[in-house]
Amino acid sequence: MKIEQAVRLGRYTTLGAGGEARAFAKPSTAHEVEEALAWAHERELPIVTIGLGSNLLVADDGVEALVLRLGGELAAAEIRGNLLVAGGGAANAACLHRVRDAGLGGFEFACAIPGTTGGGVRMNAGAYGSDWSQILVRALVVDEHGARWLKPAELGLSYRQSKLDPRQVVARVELRLERRDPGEIKAKVAELQALRKAAQPTNKRTFGSVFKNPDHELTAGLMLEACGLKGHRIGGAQISPRHANFIENADGARASDAVALMAEARRRAHEEYGVELEHEVQFVGPLVLPPLGS
Numbered sequence: 170m171k172i173e174q175a176v177r178l179g180r181y182t183t184l185g186a187g188g189e190a191r192a193f194a195k196p197s198t199a200h201e202v203e204e205a206l207a208w209a210h211e212r213e214l215p216i217v218t219i220g221l222g223s224n225l226l227v228a229d230d231g232v233e234a235l236v237l238r239l240g241g242e243l244a245a246a247e248i249r250g251n252l253l254v255a256g257g258g259a260a261n262a263a264c265l266h267r268v269r270d271a272g273l274g275g276f277e278f279a280c281a282i283p284g285t286t287g288g289g290v291r292m293n294a295g296a297y298g299s300d301w302s303q304i305l306v307r308a309l310v311v312d313e314h315g316a317r318w319l320k321p322a323e324l325g326l327s328y329r330q331s332k333l334d335p336r337q338v339v340a341r342v343e344l345r346l347e348r349r350d351p352g353e354i355k356a357k358v359a360e361l362q363a364l365r366k367a368a369q370p371t372n373k374r375t376f377g378s379v380f381k382n383p384d385h386e387l388t389a390g391l392m393l394e395a396c397g398l399k400g401h402r403i404g405g406a407q408i409s410p411r412h413a414n415f416i417e418n419a420d421g422a423r424a425s426d427a428v429a430l431m432a433e434a435r436r437r438a439h440e441e442y443g444v445e446l447e448h449e450v451q452f453v454g455p456l457v458l459p460p461l462g463s
């Protein structure tokens with residue numbers, strides 16, 4: 170497995186911004202993941218595993234880490250009975266095609282989530298009332314101690330998070346689905362995609378939801394909209410005029426532009442509603458939001 174130096178990460182993210190990874194590798198087997206972890210361990214380099222970069226904000230200065238992007242058999246998927254058995258780097262879209270053709274339903278909600286099955290486990294991704302925790306049978310997690318299968322309870326899946334730490338790589342995933350007519354699946358996917366298109370900036374470069382929904386009657390999006398932030402722009406980044414919990418790359422956005430927008434959004438939500446918004450997007454590299462009240 171080749172380890173590359175100074176690879177620009179922006180091109181591996183849906184936002185399209187961010188600096189370089191000190192080192193970058195594409196392991197294609199669980200054994201290669203172990204080798205990569207050992208390589209990083211020897212050099213005391215942290216690990217960052219990325220999927221399709223659909224929930225990532227990468228620092229403009231890049232990241233001093235070995236970044237892994239799963240490929241080969243770790244990005245493939247197959248059907249075994251009622252199970253989807255996929256590599257952690259398999260794209261949800263490709264998995265959805267596969268399960269639909271096999272007449273397996275229950276994964277339709279993922280049509281709205283442009284990531285991988287491994288990223289889905291790490292984030293407990295979800296939409297329309299379903300999430301990974303409801304269909305995950307087990308995940309093969311590789312870390313410095315080797316590879317082991319973990320069940321949902323061991324992964325600690327809850328609202329848009331898991332207990333996985335950055336040195337743990339989700340190499341494989343098994344999802345339990347149920348028999349359903351492919352035509353019915355297709356119709357459901359079309360319905361969900363139309364809902365998405367009507368409510369969110371699906372034709373813009375974004376990293377999905379910026380903040381988790383707070384414990385409040387308003388969602389993060391509605392709260393930021395009520396703060397008058399729709400369309401607010403800093404540098405090349407803009408709070409989506411369509412949905413205020415999205416930041417669009419309007420024109421050559423830098424990560425620092427997005428962070429400045431996030432800081433302003435948090436400040437306003439705190440001032441107006443006393444709510445401390447927690448970011449859902451995952452930071453890669455030295456990015457921090459200023460503390461509230463500073």
Ligand SMILES: Cc1cc2nc3c(=O)[nH]c(=O)nc-3n(C[C@H](O)[C@H](O)[C@H](O)COP(=O)(O)OP(=O)(O)OC[C@H]3O[C@@H](n4cnc5c(N)ncnc54)[C@H](O)[C@@H]3O)c2cc1C
Pocket residue numbers: 183217218219220221222223224225239257258281282283284285286287288289290291292293294295296329333337338339340370371375376377378451
């Ligand atoms: C337009 C749009 C709409 C979206 N809608 C939704 C939605 O409805 N619901 C939702 O939940 N999310 C949504 N997202 C966010 C995103 O798609 C999900 O969080 C997705 O699960 C991230 O998967 P990914 O493979 O792209 O992971 P990345 O964004 O690359 O990484 C996300 C996190 O997972 C970790 N990670 C990735 N792969 C692995 C792995 N194999 N092993 C260990 N850790 C890993 C990364 O280190 C990082 O911490 C949306 C994003 C966009 C751009």
